[in-house]
Amino acid sequence: DVKVTQSSRYLVKRTGEKVFLECVQDMDHENMFWYRQDPGLGLRLIYFSYDVKMKEKGDIPEGYSVSREKKERFSLILESASTNQTSMYLCASSPLLAGVHEQYFGPGTRLTVT
């Protein structure tokens, strides 16, 4: 089974702190994604990466950055956390294979910024 893990299930940070959310997948997937999930808005893509050291902006990249130094690991960074970044953050991965496109999700990190 594909396993996607995230470093924390719950996180509480103060405004202005630098926050790191880490995601690891064990299936050698090329693509990795970071979403935030808010009620009534579904999942919105923050960033994705299709290879080591490669990244592409999603729909809402402002206030976030990412890092992918190893194929299995994709980090989301909040340079200076703000209260409007309180949300559920989901990481996902998918293989770059013809005909196989579904994403596999981690358990999520619920971040509260106070």
Place this chain on the structure above:
Amino acid sequence: AQTVTQSQPEMSVQEAETVTLSCTYDTSENNYYLFWYKQPPSRQMILVIRQEAYKQQNATENRFSVNFQKAAKSFSLKISDSQLGDTAMYFCAFIYNYGQNFVFGPGTRLSVLP
């Protein structure tokens, strides 16, 4: 812009009955895939069913089936013989561009009542 609409924010169904969740989408792409994902309370998001847009036959997975109307850009999910474990948030999504663009709907919260 690619969009996904789920017009039912919340639904409920009695155990053992059938329920249909609606989804419409808008895209100018010709090659894409459609998905229904399930997110149980406090649990990981998992894939329920997928449909290739080029296939006319509707996908089925045990008690789950879809009604895919490509011309109408409609992709509804039917759950037969509903079970308590089907209680979850359901997200409709479509993917294009070789798996690197994923668009999610806002979700429908389904409650299965005993």
